[in-house]
Amino acid sequence: MKQSTVPRHVLPVLVLAQFMGTSLWFAVNAVMPDLQRELGWPASAVGTLTSALQFGFITGTLVFALLAIADRFAPRAVFLVCSLAGAACTVGAWWTVRDHTALLVWRFATGFFLAGIYPVGMKIAAQWYSRGLGGALGLLIGALVLGSASAHALRALGGALPWPTLMLGVATLAAAGGVLLFCCTTDPPGIRPTAATLQWRALATLWTDARVRSSVLGYFGHMWELYTMWVLVPLVLATRLQGSDLSWAAFLVLGAGAIGCAGGGWVAQHLGSARVAGTQLAVSGACCLAAPWAMDAPATLFFAWLVLWGITVSGDSPQFSTLTARNAPPQAVGSVLTLTNSIGFAISITSILLFVSLAEHVTLAALIPWLAIGPVLGLWALRPLWREESRT
Structure with missing residues (x-):
């Protein structure tokens, strides 16, 4: 499809719907301080509930990928059904909020249905934007980053x-996000669901195709760092701030990732997705290594370090997805993206559990540099695509 044929309203609707749909990610986290005060839950409850949602997302992405849901059915319909189901799960969580076990089940189910929102939104963008996909996904994932960071803003406003x-x-x-996308967009002309059976060979391209393997392994290195950084940032800020000041600072640091996503998407249209992803991954890795000095730096340098880290730790994600979508078999783009997300989130949970456990015994200044392992390995994996772009 030529870029000029894409209706102007498609991208704004898709970005807004993605933001609205993925707001489910932080629904309980945002009110957890209130629940802890009212119900006497320990501080560890937020970690348990977050892990339940992440495990639900991993399960959902595996099921969606193995059954080729996003390739067998109209993605708009999948997005709508999963948005409504995820909303219903959040209502269920509200109804049974005082039962911790029931709340865990509802959050797991919410994560499961998020697998039909976040990756499927990328699939829809890939269908519409045969060119300029890096820019489109930059805005799309930027909306996700800003929505996720809004949990901290909601904490700051929680008293209201x-x-x-x-x-x-x-x-x-x-x-409303699911309804908006379904009613205000159409399927791209000439695009119809094509995968009638499980695409084993297509899914195997994560390893067998050199280009897909390069982008996917780079993405895995990025995921080793990303969500663990999100967990650790409030702890880093707590060394200097507290209360609503801490919450607002966390929102600004993590929400700055939207700048990296959108700005990186624009630059990628001129320099290429691999070079933009590699540059941001290198900078975020350098921020990890700089932690021992930055933690004790004057306030201006301390906050500049965190904002730079926040911009680059998220900003490479859309370009990894762009590279994977471009190189995956056309009939199975949705399934390949979904399976890649599933493995990436499994890596993120492993990293979170490891670093949170170590944080009880090791100072943050000594611990954070080890997050750079992910960016280093990701950059090594990305070399073939970087060299390919440099030759063109």
């Missing part, structure tokens, strides 16, 4: 709204 209103509001927002 009761927690039931916040939870039900997020559920309504997610449902």
Whole structure:
């Protein structure tokens, strides 16, 4: 499809719907301080509930990939159904919020249905944008980053709204996002679901195709760092801030990733996705290595370090997805992206559990540099695509 044939409203609708749908990710986290005060839950409850959602997302992405859901059915319909189901799960979480076990089940189910929102949104963008995909995904994933970071803004504003209103509001927002995308966009002309059976050979391209393997392994290195950084940033800020100041600072640092996503998408249209992804991955890895000095730096340098880290740690993600979508078999782009997400989130959980455990015994200044392992390995894997772009 030629880029000029894409209706102007498609990208804004897709970005807004993605933001609204993925708001489910932080619905419970945002109200957790209120629940802890009201119900006496320990601080570790937020980690347990976050892990439940992440495991649900991994399970969902595996199921969606193995059954080729995003390639066998219209992605808009999948996005709508999963947005409504995820919203219903959040209402269920609100209804049974005082039962910790039930809440874990609802959050797991929410994560499962998010597998039909985040990766499927990327699939829809890949269908519409045969060119300029890096820019489109930059805006799309930027919306996801900003939405996820908004948990900290909601914590800062938590005193203004009761927690039931916040939870039900997020559920309504997610449902509206699914309806918005379904009603205000159409399937691209000439694009119809094609995968009638499980695409084993297509999924195997994660390893058998050199280009797909390069982008996927680079993405895995990125995922080793990304979500662990998100978990550790509030702890880093807590060495200097507290209360609402800490929450607002965390929102600004993590939300800065939207700048890296959108800006990187624009630059990628001129320099190439591999070079943009590699540059941002290198800078975020350097930020990890700089932690021992930055932690004790004057306030201006300390916050500049965190903002730079926040911009680059997320900014490479859209370009890794762009590279994978471009090089994956056309009939199985949705399944390949979904399986890649699944493995990447499994890596992120492993990293989170390892670093959170070590943080009880090792100072953050000594621990954070080890996050650079992911960027280093990711850069090594990305070399073939970087060299290929440099020759063109």
